[in-house]
Amino acid sequence: MAGMDDVEVVVAHSQRATLRVGDVFLKVDGDPAHVEVEVRAMAMAPIPTPEILWREPPVLAIAAVPGKALGVLGESSAASPAAWAAAGAAIRRLHDAPLPPWPGPRLDDLAAELDRECAWLLANAALPAEVIRHNREIAEAALRPWRPVFIHGDLQITHVFVDGDEVTGVIDWSEAAPGDAMFDLATLTLGHEERLDEVLAGYGAGADRAVIRAWWSLRSLVASRWLIEHGFDPDAPGCEFDVLRSRMREQQARLTGTGATTRARRTNGIAGSEPPANPGYRQAKVEKNSSANHAT
Numbered sequence: 683m684a685g686m687d688d689v690e691v692v693v694a695h696s697q698r699a700t701l702r703v704g705d706v707f708l709k710v711d712g713d714p715a716h717v718e719v720e721v722r723a724m725a726m727a728p729i730p731t732p733e734i735l736w737r738e739p740p741v742l743a744i745a746a747v748p749g750k751a752l753g754v755l756g757e758s759s760a761a762s763p764a765a766w767a768a769a770g771a772a773i774r775r776l777h778d779a780p781l782p783p784w785p786g787p788r789l790d791d792l793a794a795e796l797d798r799e800c801a802w803l804l805a806n807a808a809l810p811a812e813v814i815r816h817n818r819e820i821a822e823a824a825l826r827p828w829r830p831v832f833i834h835g836d837l838q839i840t841h842v843f844v845d846g847d848e849v850t851g852v853i854d855w856s857e858a859a860p861g862d863a864m865f866d867l868a869t870l871t872l873g874h875e876e877r878l879d880e881v882l883a884g885y886g887a888g889a890d891r892a893v894i895r896a897w898w899s900l901r902s903l904v905a906s907r908w909l910i911e912h913g914f915d916p917d918a919p920g921c922e923f924d925v926l927r928s929r930m931r932e933q934q935a936r937l938t939g940t941g942a943t944t945r946a947r948r949t950n951g952i953a954g955s956e957p958p959a960n961p962g963y964r965q966a967k968v969e970k971n972s973s974a975n976h977a978t
Contacts, residue, residue, distance in 0.1 A: 687703050687704035688703075689701055689702070689703050690702040690703075692707070695912045695913070696712075696912065697711070697712055697713070698710060698711040698712060698713075698716070702746075705745060705746045706735060706743055706744070706745065706746070707732075707743070707744050707745075707746065708741055708742070708743055709741065709742045709743075709744070710740055710741050711740055711742070711856070712740065714739050714740060716856035717737070717739060717740065717742050717856070719784065719855065719856050719857075719858060719859075720742065720854070720855040720856040720858070721734060721737065721742070722782070722784075723782060723834075723855040723856075723858035724855050726779065726780070726782060726832070727776060727779070727832075727852070727855070727858075728775050728776065728779045729772045729775055729776055729849065729852055730747065730772075730849060730850055730851045730852065731747075731851060731852060731853070731855065732744040732745055732746070732747050732851055732853055733745040744853075747843045747850050747851025747853065748843070748845050748850045748851070749843040749844050749845035749848075749850040749851070750843060750844065750845075751839065751840045751841075751842065751843055751844075752765065752766070752769060752839050752840075752842040752843070752844055752870075753839040753840070753874060754839065754840055755838070755839065755840070755872075755873055755920060755921055756873070756918055756919050756920030756921055757920065759839065759874055759877065761844055762846075762847055763880045763883075764847035765844045765846070765847045765848075765849075766877050766880035766881050766884070767880050767881065767883045767884030768844065768847055768848060768849050768884055769842050769844070769849055769870065769881060769884065770867075770880070770881035770882060770883065770884030770885035770886075771849075771884035771885065771886075772842075772849045772852065772884075773834075773837070773866055773867065773870070773881075773884075773885055774884070774885045774886055776831075776832055776833070776834065776866075777831040777832060777833070777863045777866070778831075779832045780832065781830060781831070781832055781860045782832055782858060782859060782860060784859060784860075785859065785860070786830060786833070786859035786860035786861040787859065787861055787862075789825060789826075789827065792824075792825060792900075793825050795904055796818070796821060796825070796900060796903060796904055799903055799904045799906070799907055800814055800815075800818050800903055802907050803903065803906060803907070808906060808907075808910070808923075809923060809926060809927075812930065813926055813927055813929075813930045814903070814926070816929060816930050816933055817899040817902070817903055817926045817929050817930075818899075818903065820895065820896050820899040820929055821896050821897075821899040821900035821903060822896065823892055823893055823895070823896035824862070824864070824865075824893055824896035824897045824900050825900075826893075828861075828862040828863070828864070829863075830860035830861060830862075831860065831861070831862075831863045832858070832860065833858065833859060833860070833861040833862065833863065833865060833866045834852065834855065834857070834858055834866055834869075835855075835856075835857030835858050835859055835861060835865075835866075836854055836855075836856070836857040836869065837852070837866045837869045837870045838854075838869060838870070838872075839870060839872075839873075839874060841853050841854045842870065862893075862897075863888070863889075864889065864890055864893040864894050864897055865897050865901075867881060867882075867885065867889060867894050867897075868893075868894045868895075868896075868897030868898050868901065869897070869901060871894070871898075872898050872901060872902070872925060873920055873921070873924070873925055875898070878891070878894065898925055898929075899925075899926065899929055901922075902916075902922040902923075902925045902926050903926065905922055906922050906923065909922065
């Protein structure tokens with residue numbers, strides 16, 4: 683029919699779906715608690731977020747934000763160093779804001795989830811056992827008490843939009859909660875590890891690189907089964923399995939003294955030649971580049 687906008691399926695799986703109609707994104711979530719958290723978190727966040735157009739459970743309608751996603755998992759990012767630094771500064775403003783009044787992740791639950799997911803990966807031979815076990819050892823550094831801050835909770839690279847060197851919007855807030863600041867920094871740079879210095883230049887003092895590195899391993903380990911069971915591929919170039927393998931290559935390089943050669947091959951932001959996001963999982967999601975990344 684003339685004058686009608688096309689309907690585009692941005693992402694769809696058994697838990698939620700997102701449709702784009704013109705400049706409006708319709709998020710349909712089977713868990714009303716996710717929508718409630720998203721609405722409340724966007725109202726509290728001191729950084730740019732999408733405009734909420736209307737809400738009729740289980741549907742949330744939001745407006746597109748200007749600009750483009752900072753990047754996409756598995757590809758090098760064309761965003762400037764200043765744009766990455768701006769993302770770091772925005773994350774810092776979020777982390778300095780008052781805490782949301784709902785509970786966040788518990789350390790004991792995270793540890794149990796990590797054990798459970800590693801056992802599944804081993805039982806199903808999803809990766810070589812030494813890769814899983816080595817990353818499990820690295821991930822241990824993330825399992826320590828932290829001072830809770832206001833975290834986004836799913837800060838994949840596709841969820842941060844920039845126009846030039848300015849952050850224009852951060853989307854998909856359903857996982858926002860009090861939590862570990864290093865988790866957000868790790869999620870944003872997962873698979874784009876060469877951009878960490880730029881992010882931290884904007885973020886400022888207080889980041890712990892060892893813990894960020896631990897979260898890269900932990901997030902990739904716990905996301906992989908979800909991706910597989912929902913029809914996504916963590917073994918695609920630059921994705922979760924590549925992130926895990928890169929940790930093993932680093933270990934082998936240290937043992938053989940070839941670290942300089944390994945670092946020289948990190949040229950395009952893809953793990954394997956190394957890096958790559960987001961549960962970034964894509965934290966547990968595979969999303970399209972461009973503004974279609976709104977609202978998974």
